[in-house]
Amino acid sequence: MLVFAAACGAPAPEPVPLPEDAPRVVLETSLGEITIGLYAERAPISVANFLEYVDAGFYDGVIFHRVLPGFMVQSGGFLPGMIAKQTGPSIVHESDNGLKNLRGTVAMAREPGKDSATSQFFINQVDMPRFDYRPPIEYGYAVFGRVLTGMDVVDRIAAISVHDVDVDHGTVHQGVPDEDVILLRARRAH
Secondary structure, eight states, rough: OHHHHHTTTOOOOOOOOOOOOOEEEEEEEETTTEEEETTTTSSSHHHHHHHHHHHHHTTTTTTEEEEETTTTESSSSEEEETEEEEOOOOOOTTTTOOOOTTTTTTEEEEOOTOOOOOSSEEEEOOOOGGGGBTTTTTTOOOEEEEEEHHHHHHHHHHOOEEEESSSSSSSEEEEEEESOEEEEEEOOOO
């Protein structure tokens, strides 16, 4: 039935609506502004963590260090020159919150371990169902927000040329932009 619906052009899934009073954050980038709304009720740990970094000015001056066209753009951990920022402790993983990795959703990036996310986040450029929570073996990536305005900026970031960088003799960072795209400032919208 699902295959039939997809073949007939069934509409793509829609993101879960945000409450009117949902926190919002403006990401001022070197390519334009992106405003995201946060799912504080569904992902309270991830949202509190993200807002702590925003309020501390941690994201000001970081780059979009991983850009994979037709996939996602990632930021939150590196300064220009791929200089890693010191982060706080990792947080509890919240991918079982019912939110899906759809185009325009914002999710916590993490290491291979389940509870390993710190400051890095990514914005899905396309629907990524393989990143959704699928128990018992697939932890997925915790969606905690979605783009309200500025998806055109995300698409512009995703369209820039990239290369791979060997940062410490064996650790390769994929999709590093040829020219830095800087997150100039992250601030609460209200």
